[in-house]
Amino acid sequence: MTQKQEQLSKNQQIVLSIIEKAKGPLKAYSILYNVQKRGIKAPLQVYRALEKLIEIGKIHKIESKNAFIACKNSYCEISKATAFSICNNCEHVKEIKNSKLSKYLTNFEDNSGMKYKKYNLEFFGLCNKCK
């Protein structure tokens, strides 16, 4: 009664399934082209689904690439602590799951006294195939 756990809408399901099937991060307009056969015709429909999926932690945005990737990390505490490795050559992106790292960063405080509620970390280098 209290509340039904997040049930995805039709467009949200469509967009999520495309992102989950993909080998790497997808750009919004690439998603759009991929879902036009399924009735989604306009950028806004994609962006709205993306917004919701990010909010509930099913996907993340790779900020340096303006691209979107499925969460592989049990929804990352609802996307409050995300880290990625990005290959500069082949553009392969992988979500980093490392509890030491996430603890370190979640508890990090600098001298400003500011308490952080969220972080996003992007590492760049050459992946094993490319180095």
Place this chain on the structure above:
Amino acid sequence: MTQKQEQLSKNQQIVLSIIEKAKGPLKAYSILYNVQKRGIKAPLQVYRALEKLIEIGKIHKIESKNAFIACKNSYCEISKATAFSICNNCEHVKEIKNSKLSKYLTNFEDNSGMKYKKYNLEFFGLCNKCK
């Protein structure tokens, strides 16, 4: 003789001076409007200067905001290791200078065996004024 150390070009100097004077990160088109009186007329002229300034570590791009900020950290080892705190309310952005953090992240290795050459970290929360 061997080589003159990086001497900024005219457009690069103009763009840098605007960014250095600003209280916070500036967006590319906001920079453009600000420098039109100084003869820079097109987006590309701004973007080219930004690219060079980033490359030599004088400024950084705040990826989550598509905005640019002057480096306050002796050029951050030429921008290979950057961290920022971002207020979700007033959008205040500050570059984090913390040697423990940068050491931790520069030396970080996950189980993939991939060695990272660069990272960018963005923390979000409420600044002291806003909390």
Place this chain on the structure above:
DNA sequence: ATAACAAACGTTATATTATAACAAATTAAG
């Protein structure tokens, strides 16, 4: 100084990414 090369410039056009605004349809709760 001058030829050869690289970097920066100016300009126009265009590509890419993202949101505003509004009305209709669907869903969840009381």
Place this chain on the structure above:
DNA sequence: CTTAATTTGTTATAATATAACGTTTGTTAT
């Protein structure tokens, strides 16, 4: 049912960024 909230569909437009081209300026070596 009915009311509120969410989601949808649609058109238009805003905001961010790059392509392509030819010219100019600065640097290096003869």
